[in-house]
Amino acid sequence: MHERYYFGVDLEKKVGKFPFDDVFLVLDASDSRSDQRYYATLKLYNDRFEGGDDWVKLRFEGMLHDQLRQFEKVKIYIWNRNPNPFSLRNVEIKLETYKDE
Known part of the structure; x- marks a missing residue:
């Protein structure tokens, strides 16, 4: 069996005078028994919406x-x-699994 993992993030952000390009969603997985680590980031930036003052x-x-x-x-x-x-509201993070049996 093979499993695949997906994520989805829905949020509302207040776009203001500061650029939002240094704000990230981080996934940090670790295992102290084996010292394994998985670290990934996703920039929460969309240039289409930057520069306004709305949600x-x-x-x-x-x-x-x-x-x-x-x-x-x-x-x-x-x-x-x-x-x-910066301001965020209505943040929802979803994790989903797809199993190939």
């Missing part, structure tokens, strides 16, 4: 590491690499 709805989707079950801990979080403030 905009965004959706991001992608595929995750095939062997995600081998990790004992998986963290998903939003990381702001710069000191500029």
Whole structure:
């Protein structure tokens, strides 16, 4: 059996005067028993919506590491690499599995 993992993120962000290109969705999977680690980032940026001052709805989707079950801990979080403030609301993160039997 082969498993594939997918994620989807729906959110609303307030677009203001600061660029949003240093804000990321992070997937950080680790296993202390084997010291294995999987780390991936996705930029929460869409140039079509930057530069205004309104709330905009965004959706991001992608595929995750095939062997995600081998990790004992998986963290998903939003990381702001710069000191500029930003606003999010209605953040929804979904993980889905596809099994090929």
